[in-house]
Every structure is written in structure tokens, then in C-alpha cells.
Amino acid sequence: xxxxxxxxxxxxxxxxxxxxxxxxxxxxxxxxxxxxxxxxxxxxxxxxxxxxxxxxxxxxxxxxxxxxxxxxxxxxxxxxxxxxxxxxxxxxxxxxxxxxxxxxxxxxxxxxxxxxxxxxxxxxxxxxxxxxxxxxxxxxxxxxxxxxxxxxxxxxxxxxxxxxxxxxxxxxxxxxxxxxxxxxxxxxxxxxxxxxxxxxxxxxxxxxxxxxxxxxxxxxxxxxxxxxxxxxxxxxxxxxxxxxxxxx
Amino acid sequence: xxxxxxxxxxxxxxxxxxxxxxxxxxxxxxxxxxxxxxxxxxxxxxxxxxxxxxxxxxxxxxxxxxxxxxxxxxxxxxxxxxxxxxxxxxxxxxxxxxxxxxxxxxxxxxxxxxxxxxxxxxxxxxxxxxxxxxxxxxxxxxxxxxxxxxxxxxxxxxxxxxxxxxxxxxxxxxxxxxxxxxxxxxxxxxxxxxxxxxxxxxxxxxxxxxxxxxxxxxxxxxxxxxxxxxxxxxxxxxxxxxxxxxxxxxxxxxxxxxxxxxxxxxxxx
Numbered sequence: 001x002x003x004x005x006x007x008x009x010x011x012x013x014x015x016x017x018x019x020x021x022x023x024x025x026x027x028x029x030x031x032x033x034x035x036x037x038x039x040x041x042x043x044x045x046x047x048x049x050x051x052x053x054x055x056x057x058x059x060x061x062x063x064x065x066x067x068x069x070x071x072x073x074x075x076x077x078x079x080x081x082x083x084x085x086x087x088x089x090x091x092x093x094x095x096x097x098x099x100x101x102x103x104x105x106x107x108x109x110x111x112x113x114x115x116x117x118x119x120x121x122x123x124x125x126x127x128x129x130x131x132x133x134x135x136x137x138x139x140x141x142x143x144x145x146x147x148x149x150x151x152x153x154x155x156x157x158x159x160x161x162x163x164x165x166x167x168x169x170x171x172x173x174x175x176x177x178x179x180x181x182x183x184x185x186x187x188x189x190x191x192x193x194x195x196x197x198x199x200x201x202x203x204x205x206x207x208x209x210x211x212x213x214x215x216x217x218x219x220x221x222x223x224x225x226x227x228x229x230x231x232x233x234x235x236x237x238x239x240x241x242x243x244x245x246x247x248x
Numbered sequence: 249x250x251x252x253x254x255x256x257x258x259x260x261x262x263x264x265x266x267x268x269x270x271x272x273x274x275x276x277x278x279x280x281x282x283x284x285x286x287x288x289x290x291x292x293x294x295x296x297x298x299x300x301x302x303x304x305x306x307x308x309x310x311x312x313x314x315x316x317x318x319x320x321x322x323x324x325x326x327x328x329x330x331x332x333x334x335x336x337x338x339x340x341x342x343x344x345x346x347x348x349x350x351x352x353x354x355x356x357x358x359x360x361x362x363x364x365x366x367x368x369x370x371x372x373x374x375x376x377x378x379x380x381x382x383x384x385x386x387x388x389x390x391x392x393x394x395x396x397x398x399x400x401x402x403x404x405x406x407x408x409x410x411x412x413x414x415x416x417x418x419x420x421x422x423x424x425x426x427x428x429x430x431x432x433x434x435x436x437x438x439x440x441x442x443x444x445x446x447x448x449x450x451x452x453x454x455x456x457x458x459x460x461x462x463x464x465x466x467x468x469x470x471x472x473x474x475x476x477x478x479x480x481x482x483x484x485x486x487x488x489x490x491x492x493x494x495x496x497x498x499x500x501x502x503x504x505x506x507x508x509x510x511x512x513x514x515x516x517x
Contacts, residue, residue, distance in 0.1 A: 149335070155299045156336035158319045159328045160396065161352030178348070181338035185382060189334070 009144050010115050017059035021221040022118035023125060024228070028055070029110035031232040036102040038239050042091070045098050048235075052105050059113050065105060068112075072104040116141045121215055130209075138194070146187065153182045249274055250296055250326075250404065250435070255305035257291055257459075265291040266302070267459035275403070278426065278436045280446045280467065283456035284481035289439045290331070292456070293406045296437075297322045309404075324353055327402035331409040333389035336396070337381040342373060345381045346396050353400055367395035370425065386413035394425070404435040411442045419445055447471065447485040455480045 012018075017025070032052060039045045056065035076097040083093035114122070116137045123133040154164070157178045164175050198204075217225075250273040257266040265288045273279055281289045294300040295307045298314040307314045309322055330336065339345040343364050350360045368374045371391040376384060381392055390413055397405060407426075411419050419442075426449060429436050440446055446453070446467065453470040455463030457480040463470045470476065471488050484492075493512045 152330070152332065153335045155294065156328075156330045158299060159297050159323050159330070160336065160349035161320050161323050161400075162348075163318070163320045163352075178336075178338045182335055185338075186334055 010112055010140075011064075012115070013060055013113065015058065015060045015113075017055065018113050020224060021215055021217050022114050022122045023215070023217070024221045024225045025110055025114055026122055027225055028228045029106050031228050032106035032109070033103060035232060035235055036099055036106060038236055039095075039099070040239060042095055042098065044239060045095065045102060049098070049102050049105070052102065052109065055109060056105075059109065061109070061112055064112055065108065068105055068108045069101055072101045076100050111140075117213065121211075121213060124211070125215075134203075142187075142190075145190075146183070149186055150179065150183055153179050153186075249308075249310060251308040252292070252295070253306045253308070255295060255302040255307060257288075257295070257300060258303050259291075264459050266295075268305070269459070269461055270305075271454065271461060271464070273435060273437065275435055276430070276433050278430045278449060278451040279438070279454060280449075280451040281437065281439045281454045281456060282441065282443070282446070282480070282482050286458075287456040287480065288459040289456055290408055291459075293328060293408060293437060293439055296404070296406060297326050297328055320352070323349075323402070324400070325402055326404040326406060327397035327400065328406040329393045329397045329408060329410065331412065333386075333393040336393060337389060339381060341378050342368070342376045342381050342384070342392060343378070345392060346399055349396060349400050355400070363399040363401075367399045370398070371395045372421075387415065387418055390414060391418065394422075398425075398429075402434075404437065405429055406437040406439070408439045409441065410438065411440060411445045423449060443471075443483055443485050447487065455482060457481075 032048070032055075035048050036045065039048060053062065053065070056062045079100050080093045080097035083096050084090060087093065111119075119140060120133055120137045123136065124130075158164070162175060162178055164172065164179075166172075166175070250271075252269050252271040255266050255269045256264065258264050267288075269288075269292065271292075281292065283289055291300060295302060295314065296309060298307075298317060298319045301315055309317070309325060314322060337345055339348060346364045346367055347360045350363055355363065368377060371394060373388065373392060373395060376388065376392075381389065384392060390410065394407070394410065410422055414422060423445065426436055426438065436451075438446065438451065450467050453463065453465065453467040454461055455470060455476055462480055463473060463476040471484055472492075474484060474492075477484055490512060497511065
């Protein structure tokens, strides 16, 4: 399970990409996301995916992005099958399935290189309500904790003779009950404890609290942002005016 | 018999949790595993039920490698009560919680009823029989998890930090249960930081540090090896410290306990 989630959870890194202003990383991810929606052929999509792989290599997260791709590919198969069944068009079905992988990779690149603290700053930039920002960032911060909880709960139940992989689909779903109940109960208890801890540390005492960190965009951030926009505009232009419209 | 042969285990984050561990635990032995946080104690016991498989080396339970046996099969022989009871309680009532493993192992309904009754009585939980396990106090939950394990009568009982959240009376009862298990021929492995709890039982003591075993022997001997204990950040029992201080004291015997205490604290030297 940790193997799968490794492709989505932030881990501290020291690459040039990690050190970028989080808002610039968000811009790059949004532009990559938009580009995947603009592509009309598998060749173009392959080019976009290659670009994402290059970004992942610069950010030294290539292996984790590869995991994300493999994990997403399992869902892509469903998208491909459903499209193929209902449209009967192999090329379009392939394009949609591959596009899903690209969309997930573009967002995953942002999340695996951006710490929850940076994410909080980005959300504050958009002037979102403080409580909403706090709730979202806390949820992100607690994902790894919940996965550790899940593993420990699974270990405890397996040690009591529970065989998760045994039986038909219904039995397997029922086997998840001893995992899910402690997980939900622990999460609810933890959220209550967290709320009390936050309140006892004056959360919400003043309407506009000060901030420990303030991001100032540096020259390299501005250059990267401009380069990202230029590459996006050129790519979009080439999709519509240089190459003829086609699927394959 | 449980045997670790040059076992190495590396966590996904690259941390070596076990580093060439070799250990033999004979049937009927009472073994305490101590060491600082992150020393590899829980990782070691998770290998016994096959929850973790060694990266290199081998773990054998009754001569069979844990690589070739499922956790469910191993759990029938080895019962593990994990540190956090909230990680296993999920049933609607305490009796259902206790019968969960028994049903998984295919016990007959009559025997399930009998074992549940025995476990609840042993741990003083009869009054909560119909209550939800989620509303029990921390100490009661801990006792319930122990009762759940003992209910299916495994040959090996592993207790991971059993004294956490227990008051002194419950600790005494727990020590009594461990002695009872040992007397009935069970192999008991206790992972604990609570030296004062372990000391009176005089178990075989295994000291771990950074994934390695740095001390192994009868508690009475290992507890006197201050260098080993200090390096593994394990405190000596107060009684051992007291006698060590006494042995260094020249001259007159103590007149009263307060004098002895002042002397050990160094206030009348």
C-alpha cells in the first residue's frame, strides 16, 4: 500500500524544482494539466508525457512518478475498456486512457514536491478562508499517518487470523470491516484531540494571525514562470496551427 | 522454538531496522526484549508471525520458515498483543471482539463461548461483556486485547508494551498472568520499556540497539552490565542501582531507609 501512495505523498527533497516558489510549481502543474486537455493525438500526448518525465527527472522524483504512472495505469484500463465498449473507437479510447495518466502525473508532480507548509502558503495567496486552508492542509498532512495506521491495523487483525485475500468479492469486502472501523474511529478520535490541541494553542484567537513564512518570488522563479507560460503558448499554438487535427 | 538466523530487515525509507539478528527462543522460555525507541523490537516480533519477511536471513517457527507459512497459520501458534489496542477493536460488543479470532480459527461455538467466558473472568471484564469495546478505558482496552490473544491458547504469546496505561494493580495482575502462562509451559515474549515491571519476573533479557542485539542473558546478569544498558538507553532497575551504590559504600551499615536514600542521592556524602 505504501508502495502505491509513495507516488502522491510529499517527501523532502533538495532539487532545484523543490526549491522553486510553490506558486510557480502550481503554475507549471496547471499548465501541464491544461496541455493534456488540448492534445488531439497520441503523438502529442506522448510528447507531453515526455516533458512531464523530464520535469520529474529535474525534480529527482522520477521513480515516484513512475509509481504514480503504474498505479494510474490500472484505472486507465477501466477508462479504455468503457470507452471502447461504448464508442468502439480504439484510438480515442487509447487517447482518453493515456490522458488520464497524464492528468494524474501533472497534479502528482505538484503534490510530491510541495510540502504541506508550502501548500498552505499557496492557498493563502488565493485568499481562501483560513479554516478551509487549515482543514485541507491538515488532511494532506495526515494522509501518511492514516496509511501507517492502516498498516498497523491490518497487522493486528491478520495476527488474529483475518485473511484479507480469502473468499469471493463479497467476502473480501466484508473482511475490510475490521480494518475500516478502527481506522475511522481512530481518525475521529484524532481529529477531536487535534481540535482541542489547536484551541489550547490559541487557534482562532485573533481574526488575522501573523505568519512564520512569507514567500517572495525570486528571479529564478519569475524566469521559470515566464518560460513555462511561453512553452505552453507555443505548444498550444503548434497543436492547433502547425500539426493538422488528428487522433493518431 | 523460534529461531532468527542472521535476519536483516530494511524499512521502505531505507532505515535498517534489523541488522544481522540471530536469536533462539526455546519453548517455555520467558523473554523480555528491551531497548530504546526505534531499536527494532517491534520489527523483530512482527517477523515471528510473518507480518514482515526478512530481507536476508531466515526466521523459523517450530522449524518452518515464515516465508513459507501464512500469517494466519503462524498466528494460530503465536499470539501477538500489539501496543495500541485501538488498532484492533471494532466489534459491537466485548464478547464479539473476543470471539473474532476464535471464529477465524474455526473453533466450535461451544468452545468459543467457554473461551470468551474464561478470558473475561481472567481479566476482570465480565461486567463489560455486552458493552462496546470502544467505550472502555485505555487500561480496559489493553486488557481486552490480551484476553483476545489468550482466548485461542497460542503456544507463544508476544506482548508489545503491555503495561502502557495500566495502573499498579493491573500491572501486578498482568505479571501474575505472565507467570501463569510461563508455568503452563507457554513461551512468553514481552517487549517493554518498563524495567521495574520486568525485573521481578527475572526473564531472559535481550537488549537491542539500532537493529542489533547487544545483550542477551538472565536478567540478573544483564541488568548489572551498566555499559550495555547505557548504550541501549535502558535504565537499571532501582533495586539494582541501590545495591550497586551499597556495594560501593565503605564503612557502617545503614541505620534507616532514609539514611540509605540520602546516601544514594549523594546528599550526605
